[in-house]
Amino acid sequence: MPIYLRKTLHSLSLLLGVTFISFLLMVYFGPDRSYAIAGKNPDTAQLEEIRQQLGYDQPFLNRYFTYIKDLASLNLGQSESNGKPVSQLLAETIPVSLMVLLPGFLVGNLLALLLAMVAAWYRHSWPDRLLTNLSLAGVSVSFLIIIILLSTWLCTPQGLNLFPSRGWRVDSLASWFTYATVPSLALIIVTVFFNLRFYRALLLDEMQQDYIRTARAYGAGPFSIMFKEALPNTLIPFLTRLLFSLPAILVSGSLLLESYFGIPGVGKVSFDAIFNADQPVLNAIVSLSAILVIVIAWLADFIYPYLDPRINLQAETP
Amino acid sequence: MNPIVSIRNLSISYPGAGARSAVKHINMDILPGQAVGLVGESGCGKTTLALALMGMLPPGCDHRGEIIISGQKVDFYQRPGQPSARDHCAMIFQNPQTSLNPVISIGTQINRIIQRYSRLKKSAIPDRLAELLMLVGLPDHCGKLYPHELSGGMQQRVLLAMALAREASILIADEPTTALDAGTRLQILNLLKQLQEKQNLSLLLISHDLSAIARVCQQVAIVYQGRIVEQAPQKLIYTQPRHPYSAGLLAAIPKIHPKRPRKLQTLLGEANHATEQSGCGFASRCPRREAYCEQQLPPLNATLEKNQHFACFNPRPLPTVRK
Amino acid sequence: MTASLKSAKFSSRYKLPALGTLIFIGFIGILLTLAVYPLAEWQTISPDRFAGISLEHPLGTNALGQDIASRAEKASWHSLRIGFLVALCAGLLGVSLGLLSGWYAGRWPDTVILWLTGVMEAIPFYLFVAALAYALRQFNWSMELAMVITFWTTMARLIRAEVIRLKQRDFILSARAIGLSPGRTLTAHILPNTLPVLLVQLSMIFIAAIKAEVILSFLGLGNNSNISWGQMISESTHEVISGHYMNFVSASILLFMLIYSISLITDSLQTRSDPRQGIA
Ligand SMILES: Nc1ncnc2c1ncn2[C@@H]1O[C@H](COP(=O)(O)OP(=O)(O)OP(=O)(O)O)[C@@H](O)[C@H]1O
Ligand code: SF4
Ligand SMILES: [Mg+2]
Secondary structure (H helix, E strand, O other), X not given: OOHHHHHHHHHHHHHHHHHHHHHHHHHHOOOOHHHHHHOOOOOHHHHHHHXXXXXXXXXXXXXXXXXXXHHHOOOOOEOOOOOOEHHHHHHHHHHHHHHHHHHHHHHHHHHHHHHHHHHHHOOOOHHHHHHHXXXXXXXXXXXXXXXXXXXXXXXXXXXXXXXXXXXXXXXXXXXXXXXXXXXXXXHHHHHHXXXXXXXXXXXXXXXXXXXXHHHHHOOOOHHHHHHHHHHHHHHHHHHHHHHHHHHHHHXXXXXXXXXXXXOOOHHHHHHHHHHHOOHHHHHHHXXXXXXXXXXXXXXXHHHHHHHOOOOOOOOOOO | OOOOEEEEEEEEEOOOXXXXXXXXXXXXXXXXXXXEEEEOOXXXXXXXXXXHHHOEOOOOOEEEXXXXXXXXXXXXXXXXXXXXXHHHXXXXXXXHHHHOOOOOOHHHHHXXXXXXXXXXXXXXXHHHHXXXXXXXXXXXXXXXXXXXXXXXHHHHHHHHHHHHHOOOOEEEEEOOOOOOOHHHHHHHHHHHHHHHHHOOOEEEEEEOOHHHHHHHOOEEEEEEOOEEEEEEEHHHHHHOOOOHHHHHHHHOOOOOXXXXXXXXXXXXXXXXXXXXXXXXXXXXXXXXXXXXHHOOOOOOEEOOOOOOEEOOOOOOOOOOOOO | OHHHHHHHHHHHHHHHHHHHHHHHHHHHHHHHHHHHOOOOOOOOOOOOOOXXXXXXXXXXXXXXXXXXXXXXXXXXXXXXXXXXXXXXXXXXXXXXXXXXXXXXXXOHHHHHHHHHXXXXXXXXXXXXXXXXHHHOOOOOOHHHHHHHHHHHHHHHHHHHHHHHHHHOOHHHHHHHHOOOOHHHHHHHHHHHHOHHHHHHHHHHHHHHHHHXXXXXXXXXXXXXXXXXXXXXXXXXXXXXXXXXXHHHHHHHHHHHHHHHHHHHHHHXXXXXXXXXXXXX
């Protein structure tokens, strides 16, 4: 079987697994909607009818297939707390989340990479020690603490009081700076701490390779050695880390960040959905983010051969 | 003729090695256009000497003495990318497979060096690349290939092309053929010799293989435990080695068509690296050892024949001249 | 010069893990001391709101007049318990599945385990916890269970890779050649050799569990019958604005102490098993 077909099949099997688990948790053991729909003091006949409409009386597998069919046709249902279609809710909130998270995520990763280069270049001397020790201490500080410290410092009368402590009324670049600076800063700080040591280890590994010695012998300077020689060799693990932490940041990171700063993004929506047991919303977010992970993994396999000529999808044996 | 490289009383020890040096009191000259061979067993300090010439010693080494290249003193801890004495030197390494960047095409890797060292216009670079590839005997399309798509011999040719791209006058080759199979080894050695002569390069060829050196070099230095124990023109070393260690190395070369079948000899024992003895370092393995050998270090002297230097109190006698 | 070089090497190699051990011992020491000389009851509400530091309330009181020190103590035990429990269970699960899939690499048990790993890693953690907590409403340990179910995957991947690497080694080949059963080979010969990786990953799970619990209980998704650092921090977000810092400071410093000390020790473990990666 050709390798790309195998990879695609594998991704599909993962999708099946994820949807099965979310079906099991969210739908099968999830909140029973019949009571909510029936209103106060329903009689058993009424309840029975509603349950039939909702398909609760169907056998397990039938319900699962209906669920997959709905998901595949992006028929995500309606939010139970405000009645909006889930797809519309997501279309409104995903851009907000991206605006809050993406810049900080990218800047944080680039900054971590640059600092890692400094550390790897000065390996075992003071800049390296300073950076690695700082990031070890830094990852020991909870994201939560960083958020609270930053917002207390920048957003309250106790500190500098430069930014609003909550909210989101963004329609221009200036208003973006008003509302997104502090969350972005928090995200940059954790991203740098979280990635610095990993990127340093990657680069240090490359710095010990023979081809770096060759480059040095042929007059390459620090910039050239780092960016033109070592970096291309770390691109795969670097991008892998970047891509695979994206879904986690989008869903889990935004959960904390947006609920703390009151930003109406995916995180806030899922936070509200958790507390209102708003099953269709939660369901959609879990399934979609899992799909995102799997699609990213699937895509990565096709990108890698372009980054490293030694990887050849066709020639690879199972 | 003035030497282009002169190494004066050079000693180097790695950090943490204590008093034991990797290279000890080495004196050596390389003339312009001369090919010098450096022979010795594993760990005797050959690579250390080469790295010192390139100004690429690992940080923290202790060193004494100096190296002068074209009248310019070598800074042993040259910061990468700074112009320096080592711009006169190009080096090729033992393991061509790992010495090339695996994710960058051959052409780009050579081009970078052309850009760095020649004053060519951008538009002239592809022609220069093609010229270099041809010089080292690689077909034109190789520029587009990646290192893993080449054989070991071709990879070594690429490194040679990089060395030529550097437009250096001195080429240091650290065991360039050790990782190659026998046939390829010969091709690369021939290419090396041909290039050295055609481009009038000074060559320092490092090897533990005396037969490889014989093919290419005019002058040979034999190193034992960081010291030069014998230094002489190639012919003399092969016909009348004076130091017992040189003789041992020669005897260990297998001959393919010996006139008289001869038992392959091996050097007895192993180099004793652990301690720094006061006498001759080779004493524990030497068949010609005398009691006085262990009292004092034999100096590297020129004896009657002026251009053959050796460090031995009891050298092998000169072969008797047959009438 | 050599002596000073050696001592410099010694200090940089052992100073940081020593600092980590010291902080950890200090942390446990305080908890044990408080177990012998108990503080005020953590749930007791008193009219003494936002009291300052005193003998009676070493860290003052919160908005309800509850003793912060005793709440912090209870929360510390709570975190430790979660860390150990989750590390133990997720570690056990990850190691067993990793051994299995490494041993049968390329065959169906491996395929199934790798698939399961892929599935679990694709599900967003916090939402999974929330959903599981809802599905298992009657069950008090749903948060811990969710962590165990999601945190074993990295361990399994690492152990699998180790097993595949070790399987090719001569001593394993000879153990198999003399007829040692797969079970014996795995537990007696392979498992001990995975120990460095295993220990490092165990403490990573420990740290991840404690961090996650703090965030979950801050968000109100935790186990509400227990006091936790996350709850203290959540209470404190309103107090900080009005200048009452003790709740926040005590919870966050304890959290930092625990995680930093374990990180320092783990890092030196990691450096020892792979000298290129660690500090110094
Ligand atoms: N980076 C280093 N740090 C400490 N000691 C080193 C280092 N590199 C080499 N040495 C030691 O210095 C001595 C000389 O090493 P060198 O690499 O110069 O030998 P060599 O003659 O090139 O050997 P080979 O034929 O194996 O390449 C050896 O004893 C070696 O152990
Ligand atoms: S000095 Fe003595 S021990 Fe050393 S090589 Fe000569 S004969 Fe042998
Ligand atoms: Mg060498």
